[in-house]
Structure formats: C-alpha cells, structure tokens
Amino acid sequence: MTLADLLLTIVKIAIILGFILNFAGLSVWADRRQSALVQHRVGPNRAVVKVPSNPLRLVIAGAAVAIGAPFGFFFWNAAPGLEQARMTTGLEIAILVGWFWMLLLSNHVRKHGADNGFDELVSRVPPRNYFYGGLAAHLLVLPLVRALPPQVWATQWAPGICGTLAFVMIAGAGFYAASKLPDGKTELRLAGTLHAAADTVKAFMKEDLAPKRADLLLYSLAPIISMTTALVTVAVVPFGSSLCFKDTNLDGMLDLHELGGLANVIDASGACPANYNTVPFMIADIDMGLLFVFAIAGTGIIGAALAGWASDSKPALLGGLRATSQMVSYEVALGLAIVGMLMICGTVNLREIVEWQGQNTWGIFAQPLAFFLFFAAAVAETKRIPFDLPEGESELGAGYFIEYSGGKWLLFMVGEYAEFVFSSALIVTLFFGGYHLPFLHGDGLHIAFGDSVLYELKMSHLSVTIIHFLAFSTKTIGFVFFHLFIRWTLPRFRYDQLMKLGWTKLLPLTLVNIMVTGAVMLAIDAGGPQVSKAMDLVADITQGILALGGLLGTVAFVTYLLEPPKRQRIVVSTSAKLADAAGGVKPSRMQA
Amino acid sequence: MSTTAPDLSENKPWTKRAVRYDEPAVIPRPKRTAGVQTYIPAWAKGTGITMKAFFVNFKERLLGQKRDPVLENYDGGLTTLEYPEEKRPYPERFRGLHRLTIRDDGSMRCVACLCCSTACPAQCIHIVPGEYPEGDARRGYEKYPTEFVIDELRCIFCGFCVEACPCDAIRMDTGMHPVPYDSREQFIYRRDLMMSFTDRDGERHSDNTRHEPGDPTHPGVTRKHDKH
Numbered sequence: 001m002t003l004a005d006l007l008l009t010i011v012k013i014a015i016i017l018g019f020i021l022n023f024a025g026l027s028v029w030a031d032r033r034q035s036a037l038v039q040h041r042v043g044p045n046r047a048v049v050k051v052p053s054n055p056l057r058l059v060i061a062g063a064a065v066a067i068g069a070p071f072g073f074f075f076w077n078a079a080p081g082l083e084q085a086r087m088t089t090g091l092e093i094a095i096l097v098g099w100f101w102m103l104l105l106s107n108h109v110r111k112h113g114a115d116n117g118f119d120e121l122v123s124r125v126p127p128r129n130y131f132y133g134g135l136a137a138h139l140l141v142l143p144l145v146r147a148l149p150p151q152v153w154a155t156q157w158a159p160g161i162c163g164t165l166a167f168v169m170i171a172g173a174g175f176y177a178a179s180k181l182p183d184g185k186t187e188l189r190l191a192g193t194l195h196a197a198a199d200t201v202k203a204f205m206k207e208d209l210a211p212k213r214a215d216l217l218l219y220s221l222a223p224i225i226s227m228t229t230a231l232v233t234v235a236v237v238p239f240g241s242s243l244c245f246k247d248t249n250l251d252g253m254l255d256l257h258e259l260g261g262l263a264n265v266i267d268a269s270g271a272c273p274a275n276y277n278t279v280p281f282m283i284a285d286i287d288m289g290l291l292f293v294f295a296i297a298g299t300g301i302i303g304a305a306l307a308g309w310a311s312d313s314k315p316a317l318l319g320g321l322r323a324t325s326q327m328v329s330y331e332v333a334l335g336l337a338i339v340g341m342l343m344i345c346g347t348v349n350l351r352e353i354v355e356w357q358g359q360n361t362w363g364i365f366a367q368p369l370a371f372f373l374f375f376a377a378a379v380a381e382t383k384r385i386p387f388d389l390p391e392g393e394s395e396l397g398a399g400y401f402i403e404y405s406g407g408k409w410l411l412f413m414v415g416e417y418a419e420f421v422f423s424s425a426l427i428v429t430l431f432f433g434g435y436h437l438p439f440l441h442g443d444g445l446h447i448a449f450g451d452s453v454l455y456e457l458k459m460s461h462l463s464v465t466i467i468h469f470l471a472f473s474t475k476t477i478g479f480v481f482f483h484l485f486i487r488w489t490l491p492r493f494r495y496d497q498l499m500k501l502g503w504t505k506l507l508p509l510t511l512v513n514i515m516v517t518g519a520v521m522l523a524i525d526a527g528g529p530q531v532s533k534a535m536d537l538v539a540d541i542t543q544g545i546l547a548l549g550g551l552l553g554t555v556a557f558v559t560y561l562l563e564p565p566k567r568q569r570i571v572v573s574t575s576a577k578l579a580d581a582a583g584g585v586k587p588s589r590m591q592a
Numbered sequence: 593m594s595t596t597a598p599d600l601s602e603n604k605p606w607t608k609r610a611v612r613y614d615e616p617a618v619i620p621r622p623k624r625t626a627g628v629q630t631y632i633p634a635w636a637k638g639t640g641i642t643m644k645a646f647f648v649n650f651k652e653r654l655l656g657q658k659r660d661p662v663l664e665n666y667d668g669g670l671t672t673l674e675y676p677e678e679k680r681p682y683p684e685r686f687r688g689l690h691r692l693t694i695r696d697d698g699s700m701r702c703v704a705c706l707c708c709s710t711a712c713p714a715q716c717i718h719i720v721p722g723e724y725p726e727g728d729a730r731r732g733y734e735k736y737p738t739e740f741v742i743d744e745l746r747c748i749f750c751g752f753c754v755e756a757c758p759c760d761a762i763r764m765d766t767g768m769h770p771v772p773y774d775s776r777e778q779f780i781y782r783r784d785l786m787m788s789f790t791d792r793d794g795e796r797h798s799d800n801t802r803h804e805p806g807d808p809t810h811p812g813v814t815r816k817h818d819k820h
Contacts, residue, residue, distance in 0.1 A: 037649040038642050042672040111656060191654075485646070489638040560647070565657045570666045578681035579662040587677040 004254045005279075012239075012283050019473065020234055024417035027480055029196035031417075035488045044199075045192030050185045057178035064174020068167035075163025076156065081265060083159050084145055085444060085459045090162025091141045094169040099134025101173040103127045103562075108180070115180075128562035135555065142455070206406035211312045214403065218310035223401075223408045226303025227415035230422055233296045236289040237425050238351045240281035240435050240469035241442065244272035244461060254279065263461045270355065270442035280351055281435075281469065289350040290342070293426065294335055297381070300419065301327045304383075304390065304400050307412070311403035319399025322495065323383055323390035329502040330380040330387075336510035337374040340367045340517035341430055354434030358441070361539035362546065363431035369513050371431045373506055378423045379486065380502065382416065386490040387498055424479035425472075432475055435468035438547040449544060450537040682792075687749045687764040690742055690781070691789035695802050700787055702761035703734040708753035716746035717753060733805050740783035744770045760800045767792025 029044065036043025071093065075086050102122055109123035152158055188194070210219055245254055246261035254277040263276055272278045286292060301324055308320015341363055342348055345356040357363055364371045380387040391399035401412045428434060439447045444459035493501070524531055571580045579585050627633045649670045652658060658670075662680050665671035673680055682688065693701045704721035722738035724731040747770075753762050766789045773779060790796050803810040 034646060034650070037653065037670065038646045040645065040649060040668065040670050040672075042653075042670065042674060107655065485639050485642050486635075488646075489642040490635065561651050561655065565652065565659070566667075567659060567664050568667055569660070569663050571663060574684040575681050576662050578684070579660070582681070584660045585662050585673070585678050585680070587674070588679075589677070 002253050002255055004256045004259055007256070008254070008259075008279055009283060012281065016234055016237075016239055016283060017231065019239075020231060020418050020421050021414070023421050023477070023480070024414050025196045025200060026193060027417050027421065027484070028413060029193060029199065030481075031484055031487070033192055033195070034484065038488050043192075044195045045189070047189070047192070047194040047198040049188045049194060051188050053181045053184060053186045056186050056188070057181055060178045060181075061171075061174045064177075065171050068170030068174075071163040071170070072167025073163075076160035078156055079159070079264060079460065081458055082460050085457055085463070086159035087162045088141060088145050088457060089459075089463065090159065090164075090166040091145065092138060093166040094162070095134055095137045095141065097166070097169040097173050099130045099137070101169075101176070103130040103134075105176070106130060126564075128559065131558055131562055142457075200410065203410035204407045208406040208408060209403075211403050213312045215310040215312075218306045219403075220408065222303050222307035222310060223404065223411035223415065224303075225306065226300055227411045227418070229296050229300035229303065230415045230419035233293050234422050234425065235283040236286060236292050236350055237422070237429055238280060238282040238285075238354055238434060239472050240465055241270050242272065242281060242351075243279040243465060244276040245279060247275050247277050250275060253277070265458065266442045266461050268441040268443045268446065270358065281465070282351060285349070285351055287347075287349050289353075290338065290348040293350075294331070297419075298331060303415075307404070308400040311400070313403050315396040315398075316400050316402050319390045319396045319402065322396075323400055326383065326387065326389060326498060326502075327381055329499060330377045330506075333373060333502055333506035333510055334377040334381055336507065336514065337370050337377055338430060339510070339514050340370050343514070343517055343521060350429050350434075354429055354436065357433045358436040360536075361542045362433040362436075365539075365542045367431070367513070367517070369509065370517075371427075373510050373513065374430070375427060377502075377506055378427060379483070380498070382420045382423050384416075384420060384483070385487040386493050388492060389495050389498055392492060420483060421476065421480055424483060425476045428472065428475045428479055432479070435472040437467065437471045438543040438550070440464065440467065440471075447544075447547075449540045450533075682767050682769075686767060687751045687754075688766045688792075689744065689768045689770060689789065690747075690753070690762055690764055690786055691766050691791070692740065692783065692786045693761055693763060693798060694787060694796060695804075700736065700761065700783070701759050701802060702737050702740065703759055704737040704740075705735075705758060707756040707758060708762055711752045711756035713750060713752060714746045714748045716743040717741070718743075729804075729806060737783060740786065742781045742786065743779060744781055745776060745779040759802075760798065763791070765791045 033043035033045060071090060075090060079086065102125075104127075105119065106123045106125060106127045109119045110127075114120040114123060148158075210216060244263035244266055245258050246263060247254075248258055248261060249255065258277065263272065266272060284292075304323035304327070305320050308316045308318070308323065311317070311320075341353065344366055345353045347353060347356075353363075360366070383390050390396070391401075396402070401409060404412060439445055442461070442464060444464065445455065445457040447453070447455040524535060569580075571577055622628055652670055659665065659667075661671050661673040661678060695701055704719055706719055706721070709715075709717035709719050718739065718741040719737045720739035721735040723735060730736075749764070751764055754764055768789070770779065
C-alpha cells in the first residue's frame with residue numbers, strides 16, 4: 001500500500017462515515033419530526049442559530065462561485081471527444097439553475113413582496129410555469145446540441161462558452177440569494193435539521209448514569225460495540241464507480257504524484273484502461289464482501305446481549321434476550337435470501353454484484369421474491385417496527401437500553417439508525433443497482449434496446465463518477481424514507497408471530513427461491529445464444545421502464561409539489577374574527 | 593349476532609331503559625384469504641395513507657404554504673398553532689385578568705361597596721374601604737378602597753365580581769391571562785396595578801358614563817335633598 005492509497009482510503013472513510021453518521025443523526029430527527037407530520041403535527045423544529053448576515057452572505061456567494069468555477073474554468077481546456085458532453089452539461093446546468101432559482105424567487109416574492117423591478121417581473125409568472133419551461137428546455141437541449149454541425153461544437157470555445165454560462169448562472173443565483181438575506185442577523189433553521197445537532201449536544205451534556213450493580217466494563221462496552229459494528233460494515237459497500245488514475249511510471253502502484261492523473265474517458269464497462277490504476281470507491285474492496293457484512297453484523301448481536309446482561313435490570317435482560325434471539329433467527333433468512341442473487345452474479349464481492357447489475361438488470365428484476373424476503377428480514381435484523389419487540393414500550397420500557405442515558409444512550413440510538421442507513425445501502429447495492437442509473441455507462445449515456453441505439457452521449461470519467469455517487473446517495477436516502485414510512489404505518493407484532501414469520505414463512509420461501517433460481521439459470525443456460533440474447537433485450541427493457549418511471553415519477557412529484565394549495569377560510573368564532581381583522585395569525589417574537 | 597334495539601315505547605321521562613342485548617355483538621373473524629394472510633394488501637394500503645399524509649404536510653412545510661391555524665383549520669391537515677410565536681386571539685367574551693376602571697378625572701370608579709368580594713365564590717378579593725378626605729366633593733356620598741387586592745391564584749375567573757359590581761368598576765376584559773410567576777406573592781394583584789390595565793385594545797373609554805354628584809345628569813339623591 002502506497003502513501004497515496006492510504007491518503008485516498010482516509011478520504012474515502014471520511015466521506016462514507018460522514019455520510020452515514022450525518023444521515024443517521026438526521027434520520028433520528030427525521031423519524032421524530034416527519035412522523036409528526038404524518039400525524040398532522042409539526043414535530044421538533046425549533047432549534048435556531050442566529051448568524052450575522054454578512055458572513056453568511058460571504059459563505060453563500062463564495063460557495064456558489066466555488067461550485068461554478070470549475071465549469072467556467074476547465075471547460076475551456078481541450079478535451080477531444082467530450083465537446084458535446086461539455087456543451088450539454090454546461091447548458092443543462094445553466095437551465096437547471098435558471099429555472100430552479102427563478103421558481104424560488106417567484107415563490108419568495110409572492111410571499112414576501114418584491115424588492116425591485118426584476119423581482120416584480122419574475123413573480124408575474126407562477127412558480128410552476130418555470131418548472132414546465134425548464135423541463136422543456138432540458139429536453140430540447142439534448143437533440144439541439146447533437147444537431148449542431150461539428151465545426152461548431154468541435155471548436156474549443158463552444159464548450160467553454162457553455163461552461164461559462166453555467167458558471168454565470170450559478171454564481172449569479174448565489175449572489176442574488178445572498179442579497180436577499182435580511183440585514184443584521186439571519187435566523188438559520190435549515191428546515192429544522194439543526195434540531196438533530198442540538199439533540200446530540202444535549203445528549204452528551206446529560207448526566208451519564210449507571211445502575212449501582214451494573215458490570216461497568218460490559219455496560220460501557222455494549223453501546224460502543226453496537227455502534228462500531230454498524231459503521232464497520234459500510235467498509236465493503238461501493239459508493240460509486242471505480243476511479244482510474246494514470247500510472248505514469250508504470251510500476252503498477254498508485255503514487256502521490258499520480259493523483260492528478262484522473263482518466264478523461266474510460267470505456268463502457270467501467271473498467272480502467274491498461275496502464276491505469278483502479279481505485280474503487282469503497283473503503284475495502286475485498287472478495288468476501290457480503291460474508292464480511294454478515295460476520296460483522298452478527299457481532300452486533302453481542303452489543304444488544306451485553307447491554308441487556310450488564311445493566312442489572314429485568315426489562316433490559318428480557319429485551320437483550322429478545323434482541324439476541326430475534327437477530328439470530330432472522331440472520332438465517334437474511335443470508336439465504338440473497339443466495340439466489342449470488343448464484344446469478346457468481347460472486348460475493350459487492351462491487352462485482354453492482355457491476356453485474358449495471359451490465360444486465362437491477363437485482364429487483366432478477367430476484368423479486370428475494371428482495372421482499374431480504375427486506376422483511378433486514379427490518380427485523382435492525383430491530384425496527386413492526387419487529388421492534390426488544391424495545392416494546394408496553395412491556396419492557398426501552399428494552400435492552402432502558403438503563404442507559406446521555407452519550408451512551410445516544411450511541412445506541414445513532415448506532416441503530418446507522419445500521420438502518422447501512423441496511424438501506426445494502427438493499428440498494430444488492431437489488432437496486434447500487435450506484436448505477438439506467439443507460440448510464442462508464443463512458444456516458446447510451447440509450448439502447450438490444451442493438452438499436454436511440455441516443456448516445458459521451459461523458460467524462462469524472463462526471464460519470466460524480467453522478468454515480470449522487471445516484472447511490474439518493475437511492476439510499478429514498479430507501480431510508482421507505483423504511484420510515486413502514487415504521488410510521490405498522491403496529492408491532494407479537495413475539496410468537498415474529499418467530500413464526502421468520503422460521504416458518506421466510507426461511508422456507510428463501511429455500512424455494514434458491515431452488516427456482518437454480519432451475520431458471522439452468523434453463524437459460526440450456527436455451528443457447530438466442531435465449532440469452534432475448535434476456536439481454538428484456539434487461540434493456542427493464543432499464544427503459546426504470547428510466548421512464550423515474551423520470552415521470554420525478555416530474556409528477558415536482559408538479560404535485562408546485563400545485564397551488566387550496567384553502568378554505570372559515571370565520572365563525574369571535575376569535576377567528578379578531579384574527580381575520582388582524583390579517584391572519586402572524587408569528588411574533590416570544591416574550592417573557 | 594343480532595341485537596335487539598332497545599324498546600323506546602315504555603321510556604319514562606325520568607329514567608332511561610337499560611339497553612338489553614339478547615346476545616353479545618361479535619365482530620366476525622375476517623376470512624383468511626390470501627390477501628389477509630400475506631398481510632401485504634393491508635400493509636400497502638396503510639403505507640399509502642401514511643405517505644399521503646406525509647407528502648401533503650411535507651409540501652406545506654417545504655414551500656412555506658402553512659395554513660392559518662385559526663382561520664383555515666377546518667379541512668384537516670397540519671393546523672398546529674406554534675404557540676409562543678403564534679397566538680390564537682382570545683374570544684371577545686374571554687374573562688382575563690381583572691382591571692379597575694377609572695373616572696374621567698383618573699380616580700377609580702370603585703366605591704368600596706364590597707359587592708364583588710361578597711359575590712366572590714373563591715373569596716379572593718380583599719377590600720379595605722376608606723372615606724374621601726375632608727373637603728372632597730365625594731365625601732359623604734361614596735367611599736373608596738384604600739386597599740383592593742385580588743389573589744389571582746385563588747381566582748377561578750367566574751366573572752361574578754363583574755356581574756355584582758353596581759358601578760362598572762371592575763372588569764375582566766383585559767384580554768390577558770395570568771402570567772406565570774415564580775412566587776405566590778407575585779400573584780397578589782393590588783389596586784394600582786389593576787388600575788393601570790386597559791382593555792384589550794389599550795383603551796380605558798367606557799360607554800357606561802359615570803354621573804358624578806352635582807352633575808345635572810346625576811339621577812340620585814344629592815345634598816340638597818337632605819332637608820326633606
């Protein structure tokens with residue numbers, strides 16, 4: 001391992017831990033706050049930091065310039081074969097920033113009033129028309145750039161101008177947003193997410209109590225074990241496609257000076273060309289990937305068991321026992337549910353499983369039953385509703401961590417949520433194509449069904465990698481929310497129902513799944529080249545369905561978001577009459 | 593399974609017939625169809641309800657389309673009144689903290705008749721009547737409270753004192769609720785404090801005008817009648 005490898009590993013650990021921990025903390029908050037929304041309550045959102053506006057303006061404008069600068073700067077450099085991609089990227093980003101910013105501005109001005117003529121002009125168009133216009137422009141740009149004659153886009157200045165346009169839009173939006181901040185101090189709430197930070201600080205400042213006769217060593221060890229195991233498992237999950245660095249001195253190792261030599265373009269499979277060093281976007285690219293996950297996740301059981309035992313408390317002991325037997329039971333179903341997927345991909349390395357899904361189809365199409373089984377078992381494995389018997393309030397209080405307080409309790413809590421972010425990441429990796437997006441290959445967008453190519457756009461290695469990372473994060477976050485929806489919906493099972501489901505339903509079904517998978521694989525192998533060609537076409541069609549579904553879903557969602565609200569004003573009581581006379585209930589500052 | 597409706601024909605006005613059931617009503621066990629047994633349709637339906645509620649409210653919070661918690665709260669949805677910052681105006685007839693009304697010249701209207709303290713069911717009003725000083729036009733006609741104390745902790749805000757007052761001297765229209773303090777002493781409201789309160793609009797004006805002895809509009813007995 002060279003110094004560069006070490007450095008990159010540390011950077012990767014920082015990125016991935018930052019993602020998991022931040023998101024675990026955020027989902028603790030989200031679980032409380034958004035579940036309140038489900039019940040038509042507001043939930044915790046009061047944490048606020050008053051920041052002086054001028055430094056904040058500097059931060060916003062500076063961030064906008066920093067984000068936009070690479071487009072305005074690097075797109076002037078020559079990049080043979082990538083001119084079209086750069087033009088498209090520059091224009092698409094300029095359009096995206098443009099409509100999004102005008103939409104926000106229109107919404108803002110309509111609520112808070114215009115500051116100048118420009119505001120007035122922007123607010124004349126209702127916010128959602130900006131979205132429709134932007135969408136049309138997004139789609140128009142794709143064929144337009146391709147239709148331009150090569151002597152236009154092949155020149156160096158065309159991509160440069162498009163990049164500069166993107167830079168101007170981003171920086172302009174940042175500067176205008178900065179100018180909209182109120183004078184003096186800005187109340188920073190970040191949509192209420194600061195509550196998560198405030199809760200963390202509070203938990204660590206609370207008194208750390210321990211039962212008198214607790215085994216102090218084990219008692220302190222338990223939260224650390226359950227937190228660590230949740231975090232360590234993330235090491236083998238690929239967060240994005242591999243990076244390729246040029247091996248200038250041809251020694252087959254990555255050296256520090258080679259870190260600048262990121263490949264410009266790679267081929268469709270995502271594999272690095274010869275004389276390039278491959279750096280996978282995961283902390284440990286080990287061949288026993290999934291086995292490592294199960295081994296470490298199995299260790300997590302010890303945390304719950306120790307906490308239950310060491311607390312010297314009957315509810316804790318019962319909770320610990322329940323947690324242990326539940327996790328042991330469901331580990332069996334969890335392991336067997338993915339065997340079908342492993343048979344198809346022929347590997348337990350998570351990176352290779354993801355690559356298989358990129359070249360063929362997402363796991364959910366290959367193994368639909370296994371997905372449901374794995375998902376149910378994963379929910380049970382993370383001890384979440386409807387399987388959260390170990391912490392059943394009605395009979396056990398908080399279960400195995402009933403005796404914990406302050407920071408140690410927080411470790412359990414965040415550990416549980418980290419585990420659950422991780423289980424979402426694992427489900428995405430195994431069944432939802434990991435970092436892959438439909439039709440996005442290592443060398444760019446390539447929309448094709450079988451042999452008929454519909455659209456092609458070459459993209460640079462860096463932009464594909466960034467999109468892959470964003471895709472993985474978005475999918476994981478989406479799945480976390482799906483988990484949360486289930487948690488907010490279902491009541492808790494009884495313990496005997498839990499055990500029955502695990503041993504008599506999930507386990508036999510996983511075995512059936514393995515057998516059926518084996519039979520189908522044999523049948524496809526025996527079918528010869530025609531069958532495998534047909535399977536490839538079916539795989540492409542599933543990709544098409546995903547792409548279309550994702551696109552339409554996004555459009556439908558944004559359209560729904562931008563629909564103007566329907567309000568019915570009813571003024572009956574004298575209280576309402578007084579409020580109406582005052583022009584509605586206006587928030588005012590809290591007074592003593 | 594069947595229940596007989598209670599026989600209302602024999603209902604007496606003073607008593608209600610007990611409802612008799614021939615046999616207890618039993619909700620039939622749902623048929624164990626595949627849908628019920630797999631739990632998936634019910635789960636999907638429930639998750640759909642949750643997601644709908646979530647996205648409706650999420651959208652409102654995200655886009656700042658918060659509905660008015662007092663005026664627009666009849667369609668369901670997120671109608672939380674975020675209290676210390678947002679307040680529902682008290683209704684017009686809300687009985688809040690007491691205030692002592694004053695005359696045009698700034699002196700108090702109270703004549704220390706003790707009607708309010710007599711009417712008070714919580715016995716929270718304490719009045720010490722005093723004579724106006726020698727030479728004051730009101731001396732001999734009226735008294736005034738040298739001390740007027742209300743224990744707002746004991747007060748049950750029934751409004752009887754306001755009803756009992758013959759002079760419209762005490763009112764509960766301040767629109768203020770008792771403020772939480774940290775000692776009992778602070779809940780003892782005294783005369784001058786209650787005289788300083790206004791009504792909820794910040795005014796002291798009263799339509800119920802006061803006719804002082806000696807005014808031509810004064811309807812009562814004056815000193816000129818003492819010879820009769």
